Amino acid sequence: xxxxxxxxxxxxxxSAAVAKERLQIIxxxxxxxxxxxxxxxxLQQELLAxxxxxxxxxxxHIKISMDKDGEYxxxxxxxxxxxxxxxxSHFRTP
Amino acid sequence: MAKIIVVTSGKxxxxxxxxxAAFSTALALRGYKTVVIDFDVGLRNxxxxxxxxxxxxxxxxxxINHEGNLNQALIKDKRVENLFILPAxxxxxxxxxxxxxxxxVIGELKERxxxxxxxxPAGIEHGAMMAMYFADEAxxxxxxxxxxxxxxxxxxGMLASKTLRAERGDAPIKEHLLVTRYVPTRVSNGxxxxxxxxxxxxxxxxxxxxxxxxxxxxxxxxxxxxxxDEKSEAGQAYQDAVARFLGENRPMRFLNVxxxxxxxxxxx
Numbered sequence: 001x002x003x004x005x006x007x008x009x010x011x012x013x014x015s016a017a018v019a020k021e022r023l024q025i026i027x028x029x030x031x032x033x034x035x036x037x038x039x040x041x042x043l044q045q046e047l048l049a050x051x052x053x054x055x056x057x058x059x060x061h062i063k064i065s066m067d068k069d070g071e072y073x074x075x076x077x078x079x080x081x082x083x084x085x086x087x088x089s090h091f092r093t094p
Numbered sequence: 095m096a097k098i099i100v101v102t103s104g105k106x107x108x109x110x111x112x113x114x115a116a117f118s119t120a121l122a123l124r125g126y127k128t129v130v131i132d133f134d135v136g137l138r139n140x141x142x143x144x145x146x147x148x149x150x151x152x153x154x155x156x157x158i159n160h161e162g163n164l165n166q167a168l169i170k171d172k173r174v175e176n177l178f179i180l181p182a183x184x185x186x187x188x189x190x191x192x193x194x195x196x197x198x199v200i201g202e203l204k205e206r207x208x209x210x211x212x213x214x215p216a217g218i219e220h221g222a223m224m225a226m227y228f229a230d231e232a233x234x235x236x237x238x239x240x241x242x243x244x245x246x247x248x249x250x251g252m253l254a255s256k257t258l259r260a261e262r263g264d265a266p267i268k269e270h271l272l273v274t275r276y277v278p279t280r281v282s283n284g285x286x287x288x289x290x291x292x293x294x295x296x297x298x299x300x301x302x303x304x305x306x307x308x309x310x311x312x313x314x315x316x317x318x319x320x321x322x323d324e325k326s327e328a329g330q331a332y333q334d335a336v337a338r339f340l341g342e343n344r345p346m347r348f349l350n351v352x353x354x355x356x357x358x359x360x361x362x
Contacts, residue, residue, distance in 0.1 A: 014283075014284025014285065015284065015285055016238075016281070016284050016285060016286055016287045016288070016291065017284065019239075019240050019287050020287055020291045020294075020295065022240065023240055023243050023244060023295050024295055026244060027243075027244065027247045027295055027296075030244075030247065030248070031247070031251065
C-alpha cells in the first residue's frame, strides 16, 4: 500500500529535502553572525537607528561584515537607500 | 604521547556516551592503551554504560582536588585489556572542574596512554568547553534531524575558536562526523536526511554511519559497550568507524535499505 502512495509522493517535496534547505539557510546565517566580533550585531542595530533618523530603511537594507586582509581588519558597511527620486525627496543626502 | 579525542554534539541524547564507550572499547581491542573520561560533572553516566558503576570510588574531581590520586580513580575494564575509565563526579558544584585541574590530569594521562577519549556533556557550558579544550581530534555525533545538525554546527564553530589549538594557532582540531540513529528506510522514503545531506551541511568528513538499533538499548541495559556485541550492526558500524579513524579504508555500510525483490512491488 505504501508503495502505491509513494507514487504520488514524487510530486511533493520530501520533508528531508525541506529540512536540508532550512538547515543550509540557518547554518549559513549563524556562521556569519559568529564570524565577526561580538559587538557586530549591536553595532548593526545602532547604525540602523541612526540612519533611520533620516531615511526610512528596512532591516535588510543594512549589511555589515568584517573581513581580514593581511594585518588589517576591514569593516564593510553597506546601506542601500530606497529610491530617493520618488516623493521622499526631503530625505536626499547632500 | 597520547592523542586526545573529544566526543561532542551540542545536543543531548544523540549518542555521545554510547559513542565514547564504543569507540574507546574498539581502540583498546586493537591494542591501544585507552582511557575514557566522563566530563559530565553532576550527571555521571559513562560508568553505567560501561558497566563499572559499582567500582567507582574516586572520580575526576577527587583527583583535581587531590583527594585521591589518578591510580585510585582509574577503573580498569574487566573485559578489555588496555581500557580504563575515569568517572565524573556527582557533585553539583560545576566550578570544581577547573582548567588548571583538567590540565594537570590530562598532562599525567598523556604520558601513560595512547588515546584519551573525552566524553563531553551536552550543551555549550563549562563542562563541554573543558572536554573539547585539549582535543587533537573531534568526533561530532549527529542525528539526521534538524536540531541535532544545527547544534553540531555551533559546536564545530567552538572547536575552531575556543580550544587550546585555536588559541595557540596550532593546526586545527581534526573533525570527524558520525551520523547516529540512522534509519535507511526513512531516508529512502524522504522522511530523514541522508548522511550525505548532513555531511554537506556541516562540511565535516564523514567517519561513519551508525544505524538505529534495538541492540544499543540492550547493550546499555547490561552495561556492555556496543562494540563487544559483534553480531549487532551498530557494533560493527563502530568497529568500521574506528578502523577508518586509524587510517584503514573501509567502505560505508548500513547506508541503504536491504531490498527484497518483492518489496519493490508491494511496498513491504
